[in-house]
Amino acid sequence: MIRRDVPLKDYSNYKIGGPAAYFLEVSTREELLQGLKEWQGISSSFPKDKKNIFVLGKGTNILISDKGFNGLIIHNNIPGIERRGEDLVIGSGVLVSQILSYCIENQLSGFEWAGGLPGTVGGAVRGNAGAFSGETKDNVKEVTSLNLDTLEEKKRAKLECLFDYRFSFFKSEQGKNEIILSVVLSLKNGDKETIRNSIQEKIDYRNAKHPxxxxxxxxxxxxxxxxxxxxxxxxxxxxxxxxxxxxxxxxxxxxxxxxxxxxxxxxxxxxxxxxxxxxxxxxxxxxxxxxxxxxxxxxxxxxxxxxxxxxxxxxxxx
Ligand SMILES: Cc1cc2nc3c(=O)[nH]c(=O)nc-3n(C[C@H](O)[C@H](O)[C@H](O)COP(=O)(O)OP(=O)(O)OC[C@H]3O[C@@H](n4cnc5c(N)ncnc54)[C@H](O)[C@@H]3O)c2cc1C
Missing domain, CATH: 3.90.78.10 (UDP-N-acetylenolpyruvoylglucosamine reductase, C-terminal domain)
Structure with missing residues (x-):
């Protein structure tokens, strides 16, 4: 499953970045576990600095060196949006834009602030992305993640995620070794047109102001x-x-x-x-x-x- 010397500029919104020495594409938890097993075999004789693992979402917030990355990149594509009442259980590789489309179609309100926010929901949770007076933490109910060393899976309620300004547990020293697998967002029923218009306003604002x-x-x-x-x-x-x-x-x-x-x-x-x-x-x-x-x-x-x-x-x- 693991590929060699994959150019990271192709996975960066910046179109900047050298090669990843090792690259793993994952769409399910099982693929992730299988890939990590393969990585253990490959890296067992490596010095510590070459055992590094980095999780990549849509690459909309990362400056990647032209020298690339001398370790394993896990490119996360874990899909899925499942409705449970007014909550959504979402695979961490789902794009924020896909969630917003789902919210419009299913008349779910509360996430409109994220209109035009690029990237995956995994990336948004990790950095507690925010805009227009909203933050990812406002919607998060629970996050499930996997520790890349111990392979232990853990569910954390919102308070345990230690959200702060552009920060969460997953950005901390303790949490940076975890890959977010899925996220539960809490929403409420709303009016389709009002939700659509509110999201579009934010997209229009961004298109007008951002390069x-x-x-x-x-x-x-x-x-x-x-x-x-x-x-x-x-x-x-x-x-x-x-x-x-x-x-x-x-x-x-x-x-x-x-x-x-x-x-x-x-x-x-x-x-x-x-x-x-x-x-x-x-x-x-x-x-x-x-x-x-x-x-x-x-x-x-x-x-x-x-x-x-x-x-x-x-x-x-x-
Ligand atoms: C045009 C533009 C506008 C933007 N506007 C905003 C804005 O208004 N507000 C804002 O906060 N940000 C903004 N951003 C930044 C960016 O969109 C967000 O930070 C986004 O949430 C990053 O998601 P990503 O999937 O691209 O993450 P990436 O850039 O791929 O990764 C970002 C970090 O998250 C980690 N990560 C990604 N996925 C996971 C996962 N599943 N588990 C654990 N760690 C993970 C990565 O290791 C990395 O450290 C903007 C970016 C662009 C290009």
């Missing part, structure tokens, strides 16, 4: 909690506060005011349309993006004394 014409991986930096703004800038920046879903200063505004919009390194560019997006103009190198990230951080630190923190993830070194 969708270029490959990208969404917002580069997390928004900045108001408490993190130095006293001398608080008064001026207060006018830009938005709820995310708590009060934040949008990083896009800080980047705009720091005048980094449009900066280009190689074939990567800080978007003219939305400065929190770094776009791939065509065959950009991972190091071009990294250099722009460093440039943007330095500019915001110098102007406001604020340290931006990446929302995107890195895979592979350099």
């Amino acid at each position: 969708m014409e270029y490959p990208n991986i969404g917002s580069t930096f997390k928004n900045v909690k108001v408490e993190a703004v130095p006293e001398n800038w608080k008064k001026e920046l207060t006018q830009y506060i938005k709820n995310d879903p708590f009060p934040v200063i949008p990083s896009a505004k800080l980047l705009f005011l720091a005048n980094v919009k449009g900066k280009r390194i190689g074939n990567a560019q800080i978007s003219e349309k939305h400065p929190n997006f770094i776009v791939n103009l065509g065959n950009a190198a991972s190091n071009d993006v990294k250099a722009l990230i460093a440039f943007a951080k330095a500019a915001v630190l110098e102007k406001f004394g604020i340290e931006l923190e990446e929302e995107i993830m890195y895979l592979g070194s350099a």
